[in-house]
Amino acid sequence: MKYLSLIIPLLFLTLFVYALFKRVKLYDCFTDGIKEAIPLLLSLFPYLAVMLMLSELFEASGLAAKLTAFLAPAFRFLGIPPEICKLVLLKPFSGSGSTALLSEIFSAYGADSYIARCACVAYGSSETVFYISAVYFAGAKRKISAVPILIALFANFCAVILGCFLCKIM
């Protein structure tokens, strides 16, 4: 795993040396790029905030827990351990929340247990779909269609089923 930490510094080094060869004014250019950071964040912020508020509300109302309990038998049928139900359901909404949940699963069942491995795969093979949809469709002036979001959720869910199965045989 050690060589992985080399990728990013090497990437910067290579680019900056190359840029110097091309007589790019590094300082001016780098600051120019940073100038775009705040407008970018501002364009994103409202969508981010509303999404996070909604997921907090959903969690606080207990509806998230109800949904988990309701879906647990179906999950078991599909080969997903019920212990990771909550993680699978939370992941599309909250990245930091599911990271916290993953640590809880590790300490409750041990990091090398079957459940923990399933949880890892469930966590690693999907993304925080709602956050990403907020970010990517922020610039779109049209009405946001639910179809791509449903596709992403469905594909991620299939990946969890496959991942739990793979954990069993590998």
Added chain:
Amino acid sequence: MNGIFAILFLLSAVVLLFLDPDGFLSALLKGGEKAATLSLSLLAVYCVWLGFFKVMEKSGLSEKLSHLLFPAAKRLFRSQNKEAVYFASCNLAANFLGLPGAPTPLGIKAAEKFCAAREHYAVDMLFVLNATSLQLLPTTVIALRLAFGSQQGADIFLPTLLATLFSTALGGILVFLTRKRS
């Protein structure tokens, strides 16, 4: 999206009204607070990578890269918009390498340019490919496992990779089949 938002918000609000009326405002505030802290860390990440990408652009490296990637990527996104396709393919590459934070600014730039050209198919495809995660190495998970005393922290690498490749391929195919060409 407006419909989903209204339904989830109203349902949660009604439940909270009966169970825990004080929890309503505090949940909203907690969400806002999370957005504020997340924005700050995002801002830090954007500063680094937007600076980096600007240098890449000015040195002429991005142009070379986009020449290289264009033929394959234009098929994937069904777009002739060279600049947007370049950002989109860099976004995929950064995702794949798992460069923390780098994919987002690239993805947003690509999405903005696709939107300006009214290429909705490309935005949908870009979104689904990002949302199904195509990270080569789940670094966060492995680090967390090792922190919890795992003996073989990396043994989930293969199942995760297979599962995520599967979800990305499935998502891509579904977009291809269901979204109309623009």
